[in-house]
Amino acid sequence: MTPAQPGLPRRIGRAAWLGLRGLFDFCLLAWRRRFLRGERLRRYQQRQARRLVRYAVEHSPFYRDLYSGRSLDDLAGLPTVDKQIMMDRFSDFNTAGLDKEELIEFALAMEHSRDFLHYFRERYVVGLSSGTSGSKGLVLTERSLAERLPAVFLARSGVPLRLLPFRIVFILRVHNQAFANIDSPLITLRYLHSMTPVERIVDEINGLRANLLLAPPSVLRLIGAQADRIREPLKLLMCYAEVLGDDDDAAIRQAFGAPLIQLYQASEGLIGSSCSAGRLHVNEDLVLLEALDEHGQPAPPGTPCHKLLVTNLYNRLQPLIRYQLNDLLVLGQGCPCGSGFRVIERVLGRSDDLFWLERSDGSGHQYLFPDITARYVMNACELVREYQVEQTAYDRVVVRLVTLPGRFAEAAPLVEQSLRRLLDEYGCRQPAIEVVEQPPQLNPHSQKLRRIARSFAHPDSPK
Numbered sequence: 001m002t003p004a005q006p007g008l009p010r011r012i013g014r015a016a017w018l019g020l021r022g023l024f025d026f027c028l029l030a031w032r033r034r035f036l037r038g039e040r041l042r043r044y045q046q047r048q049a050r051r052l053v054r055y056a057v058e059h060s061p062f063y064r065d066l067y068s069g070r071s072l073d074d075l076a077g078l079p080t081v082d083k084q085i086m087m088d089r090f091s092d093f094n095t096a097g098l099d100k101e102e103l104i105e106f107a108l109a110m111e112h113s114r115d116f117l118h119y120f121r122e123r124y125v126v127g128l129s130s131g132t133s134g135s136k137g138l139v140l141t142e143r144s145l146a147e148r149l150p151a152v153f154l155a156r157s158g159v160p161l162r163l164l165p166f167r168i169v170f171i172l173r174v175h176n177q178a179f180a181n182i183d184s185p186l187i188t189l190r191y192l193h194s195m196t197p198v199e200r201i202v203d204e205i206n207g208l209r210a211n212l213l214l215a216p217p218s219v220l221r222l223i224g225a226q227a228d229r230i231r232e233p234l235k236l237l238m239c240y241a242e243v244l245g246d247d248d249d250a251a252i253r254q255a256f257g258a259p260l261i262q263l264y265q266a267s268e269g270l271i272g273s274s275c276s277a278g279r280l281h282v283n284e285d286l287v288l289l290e291a292l293d294e295h296g297q298p299a300p301p302g303t304p305c306h307k308l309l310v311t312n313l314y315n316r317l318q319p320l321i322r323y324q325l326n327d328l329l330v331l332g333q334g335c336p337c338g339s340g341f342r343v344i345e346r347v348l349g350r351s352d353d354l355f356w357l358e359r360s361d362g363s364g365h366q367y368l369f370p371d372i373t374a375r376y377v378m379n380a381c382e383l384v385r386e387y388q389v390e391q392t393a394y395d396r397v398v399v400r401l402v403t404l405p406g407r408f409a410e411a412a413p414l415v416e417q418s419l420r421r422l423l424d425e426y427g428c429r430q431p432a433i434e435v436v437e438q439p440p441q442l443n444p445h446s447q448k449l450r451r452i453a454r455s456f457a458h459p460d461s462p463k
């Protein structure tokens, strides 16, 4: 049970308070994306980043050591960190002196009891991000900051104010505290865990007469199969937590007959979200994103980055400063919506899902970006409903397909040929390709759907 804010009546007072603050955040965030640009934006980011760096040095023994003897004003000159480094020294890394083992014990106990209603020391939200390889990462957020997440999501969704009052069903995948439901005149919000049976989710949507549905793409597809049971049509859908493939995008829009907006949310922060023109923008006021080429210089728009660093400008509890993300992307040029925030042209997928194949001339290994592989499967024929391509060894690829009824035998060779064409174009030695009639499988560690996945270790990524 969450305590009431001081001076406010219990429960209803708190829910109304959350609604009011949500509206304030909504307006502020909408204003920033519309008007913060150019030199003013750059100064804003530098100021926020410098504050964060100073705070980290004062409160985190890890950063104090790491930055000792360096100029704190030159952000680009500061050393980078990654998940391994962070987890190795987590007790020193966070700025509240919280003990890593205690936090993990707390998070695991919640997971086992499936009771996510508690806060660590009544103040902190503790999440465990299970990486695709199974190495767990801790995600710490101040409770007061976590409660503002829905307003941030909404502000960055491009959701038009004419949809007020917002009646929202919000489905979270991560094992995390159940955030407080919101009941206020303008925003009503219900949280559900993604393990909730689809029938119950639909009942909640009907009970609330929801007009907005927020869920990961794979969950939206499941609900979409029962969309005819939803009594009042949803006005807008939002997805996050998984890469949204073009085929998912089309299938979800068709099932619900509603527009779909993508948020690019990682446990490291809300990195990007789409605008009214349907393009994905970097949330420049929330994160400082550095997309770097192989020489460590900013990757020009239109070219895939080889390293992605994020500085989360608002989480001081667990300062992520020049923290290396697993994702790879391509930045684009300006957008008709008029925002000065950079455009993300494509999210290419995770760097640990790059395929690595032997080059046919024997000169080492060649990588393939996940989105290219996906495109070659989708373009192979019109018979494929669901797919997953998994590289299980340098010389072995498994393709799982669900096709239109009775058309697997026809589709399988077309998909295989298309993939072999791709591998030829990139000068790769042809691996064994096994095509099986089987639905995609969730990653056993993260429980996420990765349509293009690599399940063996390759020693170097494209740095």
Ligand SMILES: [Zn+2]
Pocket (backbone or CB within 6 Å): 275, 276, 277, 278, 279, 281, 335, 336, 337, 338, 339
């Ligand atoms: Zn835009």
